[in-house]
Amino acid sequence: MSLIRRQSALVPDFTELWNAMMSPAAPVFGTHPLRLEDSMDEKQYTVRAEIPGIDPAKDVQVSVHQGQLTIKAERTEKHEEKGRSEFSYGSFVRTVTLPAGAQEDGVQASYAKGILTVSVPLGEPQEPVRNIQVESAE
Template identity: 40%
Template sequence: MATLARRQKFTFPDMPDWFESLPTRFGMPTMGDLYTVRIEDYTEGGRYVVRAELPGMTPDDIDVFLSEGVLTVQAERTEKDISKNHSEIRYGAMSRSVTLPPGADENDVKADYTDGMLTVSVGLGAEKAEAKHIEIQHGS
């Protein structure tokens, strides 16, 4: 009886790279043809800080705005019109929104873009009052 030898070698891609490219692998847009901006957020020195990864852009490519307690970062990377052999760079519009924490002062916002990282910080004022229970009247 002859034994078949398996000679095909299959390697798995780096899992983080594979998952990050998942929407494009299946032709799926993200957020209505917008790519999601990767962020991290934390509180430091009495400020709420959001850092967004936006390499290869200029401040003119980036828009940061606040509306009704939501901070939104939008950016667009335009593709150069050159013939390429291979490209893994994402082009097009990107967006990310985060809800500001309670007590955020929308009049105290600072933004800085350095080395491909956008840092937006919002001052944290006094915490808003806690929820208050309201007595319900029962009518006769």
């Protein structure tokens, strides 16, 4: 089950802009959204972020707080040659809500070939659903 909404290639991807603007950890201006994909099975939720051209030791921050996973990265522009660039530089940020049962203490992150992979172990949800009896007000 994917928690990130997929869109047709013919439809503009407004999800990235919306997520960047609505992220409580991200300023609205001066940041670029990260492109993500996710997957989940019974034991683990995995988020992969496309962030080529960065140093993961210096340029990436992964944090978890109150059921939210936030990935921040920054790519600085190098002015080595004159010419045109379509690369995105600056701050990148994305926050996703973790699924029920996510164990925040066991989160792991790795970076290889331009892809940041964040793995979140899953267990039983901490708070079971509590049913509320509806009484007649008549």
